[in-house]
Amino acid sequence: MAMLEVEGLRKSFGGLTATNDVGFHVDRGEIVSIIGPNGAGKSTVFNLITGVYRPDAGDVRFEGTSIVGKSTNQVVDLGIARTFQNLRLFTNLTVLENVLISQHHRLRSNWLSAVFRTPSYRRQERAMREVATEKLGFFGPRLQSFRLHQPVYVLSYANRRRTEMARAMATGAKLLLLDEPSAGMNPKETSEITQIIRRMRDEGGYTIVVVEHKMNLVGEISDRVIVLDYGQKIAEGTYRDVVNDPKVIEAYLGKKAGDDKREELADG
Amino acid sequence: MARIVTPTAFDAIDPKKRVRNVALTLLAVGVGVFVLYLLEGVGSSKLVQALALFAIWGVATVSLNLINGTLGILSLGHHGFMLIGGYTTGLLMLDEAARQRILTSARSTMTEETLALSVSNLLRGVGLEALTTPETLWVRFLIAIFLGGLLAAFAGLLVGTPSLRLRGDYLAIVTFGFGEIIRLTASTRLFSAYTNGALGFPGVTSEFGKSIWWTFGVLAFTVFVISKLKYSSYGRAMQAIREDEIAAQAMGVNVAYHKVLGFVISAFFAGVAGGLWVSWLGGVRLDFFLFQLTFFFLVAISAGGTGSITGVLLGTAVVVFVRQYGDPLEESYSIQTWLYIASATLALAAAGAVLFRTLRRLRPRLHWGSWVLIGAAAVAALVAAVDPAVIEGTFRGFGMRAIFLSVLLIVIMVFRPDGMLGRTEFSWSWFLREQRTGPTDEERTQDAWLSNPAFGSPAGRAAAREQELAEDDTDAPAGGDDEGGR
Amino acid sequence: MWRRFLPLLVILGIVALVVWRMLYLGSVGERFNAGFFLRAFIDSVKLGSLYALIALGYTMVYGIIRLINFAHGEVFMVGAFTTYFLFTITPYALPAAIVMAIILTFGLMRVVELFRGSMRDPLVLGVGAIGVVVLTVALSAFTWPFWAAIVGSMLATGVLGLSIDRVAYVPLRSAPRNSLLITAIAVSFFLQNLGLLAFTNRQTPFRPDTPLTNPLAIDVGGTPVMTNWLLVAIPVVTLALVIALTSFVTRTRLGKAMRASAQDAEVAQMMGVSVNKVIATTFLLGSMLAAAGGAMWGLNFGSLNQPAIMGILPGIKAFAAAVIGGIGSLPGAVIGAMIIGFSENFLTALFPRTPTFLGITEFKDTFAFVLLILVLLIRPSGIVGEDLSEKV
Numbered sequence A: 001m002a003m004l005e006v007e008g009l010r011k012s013f014g015g016l017t018a019t020n021d022v023g024f025h026v027d028r029g030e031i032v033s034i035i036g037p038n039g040a041g042k043s044t045v046f047n048l049i050t051g052v053y054r055p056d057a058g059d060v061r062f063e064g065t066s067i068v069g070k071s072t073n074q075v076v077d078l079g080i081a082r083t084f085q086n087l088r089l090f091t092n093l094t095v096l097e098n099v100l101i102s103q104h105h106r107l108r109s110n111w112l113s114a115v116f117r118t119p120s121y122r123r124q125e126r127a128m129r130e131v132a133t134e135k136l137g138f139f140g141p142r143l144q145s146f147r148l149h150q151p152v153y154v155l156s157y158a159n160r161r162r163t164e165m166a167r168a169m170a171t172g173a174k175l176l177l178l179d180e181p182s183a184g185m186n187p188k189e190t191s192e193i194t195q196i197i198r199r200m201r202d203e204g205g206y207t208i209v210v211v212e213h214k215m216n217l218v219g220e221i222s223d224r225v226i227v228l229d230y231g232q233k234i235a236e237g238t239y240r241d242v243v244n245d246p247k248v249i250e251a252y253l254g255k256k257a258g259d260d261k262r263e264e265l266a267d268g
Numbered sequence B: 001m002a003r004i005v006t007p008t009a010f011d012a013i014d015p016k017k018r019v020r021n022v023a024l025t026l027l028a029v030g031v032g033v034f035v036l037y038l039l040e041g042v043g044s045s046k047l048v049q050a051l052a053l054f055a056i057w058g059v060a061t062v063s064l065n066l067i068n069g070t071l072g073i074l075s076l077g078h079h080g081f082m083l084i085g086g087y088t089t090g091l092l093m094l095d096e097a098a099r100q101r102i103l104t105s106a107r108s109t110m111t112e113e114t115l116a117l118s119v120s121n122l123l124r125g126v127g128l129e130a131l132t133t134p135e136t137l138w139v140r141f142l143i144a145i146f147l148g149g150l151l152a153a154f155a156g157l158l159v160g161t162p163s164l165r166l167r168g169d170y171l172a173i174v175t176f177g178f179g180e181i182i183r184l185t186a187s188t189r190l191f192s193a194y195t196n197g198a199l200g201f202p203g204v205t206s207e208f209g210k211s212i213w214w215t216f217g218v219l220a221f222t223v224f225v226i227s228k229l230k231y232s233s234y235g236r237a238m239q240a241i242r243e244d245e246i247a248a249q250a251m252g253v254n255v256a257y258h259k260v261l262g263f264v265i266s267a268f269f270a271g272v273a274g275g276l277w278v279s280w281l282g283g284v285r286l287d288f289f290l291f292q293l294t295f296f297f298l299v300a301i302s303a304g305g306t307g308s309i310t311g312v313l314l315g316t317a318v319v320v321f322v323r324q325y326g327d328p329l330e331e332s333y334s335i336q337t338w339l340y341i342a343s344a345t346l347a348l349a350a351a352g353a354v355l356f357r358t359l360r361r362l363r364p365r366l367h368w369g370s371w372v373l374i375g376a377a378a379v380a381a382l383v384a385a386v387d388p389a390v391i392e393g394t395f396r397g398f399g400m401r402a403i404f405l406s407v408l409l410i411v412i413m414v415f416r417p418d419g420m421l422g423r424t425e426f427s428w429s430w431f432l433r434e435q436r437t438g439p440t441d442e443e444r445t446q447d448a449w450l451s452n453p454a455f456g457s458p459a460g461r462a463a464a465r466e467q468e469l470a471e472d473d474t475d476a477p478a479g480g481d482d483e484g485g486r
Numbered sequence C: 001m002w003r004r005f006l007p008l009l010v011i012l013g014i015v016a017l018v019v020w021r022m023l024y025l026g027s028v029g030e031r032f033n034a035g036f037f038l039r040a041f042i043d044s045v046k047l048g049s050l051y052a053l054i055a056l057g058y059t060m061v062y063g064i065i066r067l068i069n070f071a072h073g074e075v076f077m078v079g080a081f082t083t084y085f086l087f088t089i090t091p092y093a094l095p096a097a098i099v100m101a102i103i104l105t106f107g108l109m110r111v112v113e114l115f116r117g118s119m120r121d122p123l124v125l126g127v128g129a130i131g132v133v134v135l136t137v138a139l140s141a142f143t144w145p146f147w148a149a150i151v152g153s154m155l156a157t158g159v160l161g162l163s164i165d166r167v168a169y170v171p172l173r174s175a176p177r178n179s180l181l182i183t184a185i186a187v188s189f190f191l192q193n194l195g196l197l198a199f200t201n202r203q204t205p206f207r208p209d210t211p212l213t214n215p216l217a218i219d220v221g222g223t224p225v226m227t228n229w230l231l232v233a234i235p236v237v238t239l240a241l242v243i244a245l246t247s248f249v250t251r252t253r254l255g256k257a258m259r260a261s262a263q264d265a266e267v268a269q270m271m272g273v274s275v276n277k278v279i280a281t282t283f284l285l286g287s288m289l290a291a292a293g294g295a296m297w298g299l300n301f302g303s304l305n306q307p308a309i310m311g312i313l314p315g316i317k318a319f320a321a322a323v324i325g326g327i328g329s330l331p332g333a334v335i336g337a338m339i340i341g342f343s344e345n346f347l348t349a350l351f352p353r354t355p356t357f358l359g360i361t362e363f364k365d366t367f368a369f370v371l372l373i374l375v376l377l378i379r380p381s382g383i384v385g386e387d388l389s390e391k392v
């Protein structure tokens, strides 16, 4: 059975239909990419899955149960975590605190035990620290030691993206939705993040959905690619199939240019 | 600028230092207790009163800051919570005769039917009458402030619940509205069996509110609970809500629960503070619980720094000092004197502005605003010196302290919005200046190496300097002393 | 489909309930005749109009810089007292005159600065120097007729609004919104206590020599209801000012710039709108309306409350009105104000005090808050407002 099933998802803002009848599924252990021109509705799909927006129609099922209407934090409890396209870290808090906060929902002590620091609370706090270091460890030692205690606002853009990914992993989710994980990164950093995303699946056991604009990243890691345009799914398949699809080329390049550029794109 | 490496409460401190810190803390507490003891014996009663007020308002500001600073919600209804705690404590501390008097005066303005509505039996002090001897009275007070806190916490639950659906500034208005509703409702006839209308009632014993031991004891407990909460996982979740509510929710934080939790805990302590406050004042009246109270607390927390509990206490000390020792400001002087005072103040403000602009290297040093101030100062001085008619009258500086505090607040907001301490919390290592403020050299090298292996060796560093720098992954050295490697 | 008729149904339902309650009351008590309800109606309209004048200032400022201008209630208070101050000579004239003259001159300089570009321009400095002297003399030497007092007060208070913006809000344009709100609270406190300083803490009688307070008797069903010409004057003045404001906002260049900034200040700035100028204008206009409201408030009640509390309740109720109507919308503010005016006067008339019931008059100051909270919970965008939720 598919891990995530999306069916007939529709959402409009006033007169604008941001997604229209979008449906797809994600199997356990897969890396699926969603691509599409700017404003195609990719981020909106993420927002609909995680309960930030409420769909006008359609259904989202995670491991068989419908999650439409659940609040965002309940969705996280079930095992879906996401990153944001325009970085939403807790800027004045430290890297470590950021990654600890996303584990808070699994804390099994009430606030009084936390105030009085009961042994069980202390144990959990230590465990949370270990998880935090482990997840930050995916990105090498660069977010360890003294960086742990730096507030996020001094980090570079790339490090903020990494912190946000570690934060999402630390929620304990099984499914990660990454919204443009390589935005703002240079080619070297992009190729590094490509490897890391793959390792996240292979070593971390996460199932991953990526929204991306960088085609080489998409081509390298995706098991499957879904293409959105004007809120509609226009293609789905392997990377090679999708980039050769005339509809996709048209969506990206317009009708005429598409014919000339087809070959070029296919080489990716 | 904030320091770049902020320690968290759970940082592994080396055990020797931990022993030292505990020893230092015990020593400080010991010295503090001794000083308080001395003050109680030899200090003027004015000083003791001011200290007690500091502790009482400290309870209120520290609890208010749990909402305003940690949760990041602007709450303006603290005086309402304090009113609930205050009236509850006041009523429970009254003796039977005083209570009967309230009931009688309520009877004169209310019909028997409505009087019956107000459950006048609740006035009987929840069976606390037994505790009237001097030896047992403290138990009664303890129970009273606790119940006051509980009732206020219940009100906090009611206020916190709409907060789930509202954005920041609307919520501020709703909390303000709740505070006012509580006050306006308390003044109606329906509640006069409890409140005796706007007049209130005297006769609440000052034994506790003016006792340094009681007030500082409660303050210590409050600071303990709220700081432990703030530096726990719950506190982190609350700060996450402050930083970015949507992201916090997307990271699994139950935003609704934590907001209400914050409101309830904060309201509880506000209720306790209200109980101590009426005891300090020796009676209860509606105008002890005006919005002005919350305003003073806002000044205190903003002046000290909403990010820091120590800062909040520092700010509270400033506000209490102005309130208790600022009364010369509100006395009656001749108008001439006032004009000279005004002139001097304006001139000082102009001087301050020039100093500020010089320090910040802003040009022109004499901004037109300073000219306005100087001009006004000159006019005031001239009028005082020239016009003989003015000299005759006298004038009372009614409300000068509040004016001073509001100007202080505006100045802080404009020039130092983080307050005096910002996010720095008092700690021994901070006090002794031994805190690590940056990475070690080794770490710098390693960090740089991650970004570009060429940076690792001195030779490589030199070579790399010539390389294209677009490829680097070093973090913005916002603090100035942070980044290394290059 | 039925949703489109929902508002109409709600209104009809409320009217039906009110009429039913009126008929019921009429059948149980002699006192509750047509005159009784007419009086309540008149009071509601007057109060609603006054709230509307204040609410417009809130709604305009919020629409553009998303600030609940907490000090607006105090601006209203200052408007009332300035009017009072201009048509009477008071024992404490000179110090107050100097304070007013300084504030006014600063504001005048700021207005001139808007056109000259720099505060150190000779013209600006000249206006400053002459202004202080002339205004001090004018304020301390003449008794002004009432109409002149209102106009003068509107100008003075408008300038006060400008100055508040310049001193306290301009430096915080990019600060977090909570800081801005706290600053607004501080300004409000400052003005309250400054008023206290100037006018002491007692009620101030407000009885100018004007025909508007001449009695007027309306005859309904044999029982004459005594009132005065303010019944006509207040709504008419309000209406005139609202129309003037609306046509300013829709017709003039600056007005259009205002609406553009309310939509999206950043984009408006990029399109060449000087947003700071627009904000300054907003404060000027809002404060002028509040001053007119303050003057008529005094006229209506015959006295002014002490300055430290006069502005708070009307101010916060007017804010509630702006939110109820839909913040950012001019007609919304008027509708909201009317709703609050009616709930305060008409609702209390519908549930009067009887031997067995205390009545709800004592609670009428809480109605605005209760309505505010209800509206925020049910429909945060207000009656005619648009949704302001965040894009993720």
Ligand SMILES: Nc1ncnc2c1ncn2[C@@H]1O[C@H](COP(=O)(O)OP(=O)(O)OP(=O)(O)O)[C@@H](O)[C@H]1O
Pocket: A013, A016, A017, A018, A036, A037, A038, A039, A040, A041, A042, A043, A044, A045, A085, C390, C391, C392
């Ligand atoms: N909260 C909202 N209110 C109004 N319109 C919205 C909202 N969120 C998204 N939209 C609109 O919906 C459309 C789809 O937006 P979305 O952010 O999903 O695009 P996207 O595919 O992620 O684009 P990009 O590649 O630029 O990130 C856009 O036109 C956007 O303006």
Ligand SMILES: [Mg+2]
Pocket: A042, A043, A044, A085
């Ligand atoms: Mg997007």
